[in-house]
Amino acid sequence: MIGIVLIGHARIASEMKLAVEHVLGEQPLMVAMDVLESSDSQALREKIAHIVKQCDTGYGTLIFADMFGGTPCNVALTCLKEGECEVISGFNLPALIKAASDRITCQKKHMSLSMLAHDVVASGQQYMCLASDFMASSRNHCSPAEGDQVHG
Numbered sequence: 001m002i003g004i005v006l007i008g009h010a011r012i013a014s015e016m017k018l019a020v021e022h023v024l025g026e027q028p029l030m031v032a033m034d035v036l037e038s039s040d041s042q043a044l045r046e047k048i049a050h051i052v053k054q055c056d057t058g059y060g061t062l063i064f065a066d067m068f069g070g071t072p073c074n075v076a077l078t079c080l081k082e083g084e085c086e087v088i089s090g091f092n093l094p095a096l097i098k099a100a101s102d103r104i105t106c107q108k109k110h111m112s113l114s115m116l117a118h119d120v121v122a123s124g125q126q127y128m129c130l131a132s133d134f135m136a137s138s139r140n141h142c143s144p145a146e147g148d149q150v151h152g
Helices: 012-024 041-055 071-077 093-102 113-126 131-135
Strands: 003-009 030-035 061-065 085-089
Touching: 003 012, 003 041, 003 071, 003 093, 012 030, 012 093, 030 041, 030 071, 041 061, 041 071, 061 071, 061 093, 061 113, 071 085, 085 113, 093 113
Parallel strands: 003 030, 003 061, 061 085
Antiparallel strands: none
């Protein structure tokens, strides 16, 4: 199973993990790392390296960082390694649910870490919508990505 690490400002990583588990149930090999104002950059790099190693069972790890260019993402980028660790920035709940749902079956589908990462990003983008467009019958702007199941 592909591991998942969430990293973000304040408590967003921990809270997003709680939200995923609310929808899908307990998630093994999913760890949240909150970055607080007082966090030391070197200590953060060491901590995330340890967490990534802990979550990797040989199939790789996806790191979700809350915002590209921010400290959490910059720390996550130190772990980026082709085929072993991918970093996705700007995560949302649909993207996390997609990753948590599909990471289990990746081996059976012969799906690489990179392929899963691309599918997760597409899913997260597809679920973003402007509600007024949706309500005005522009439903093509706000619908599940192809192949996604809506959980509730």
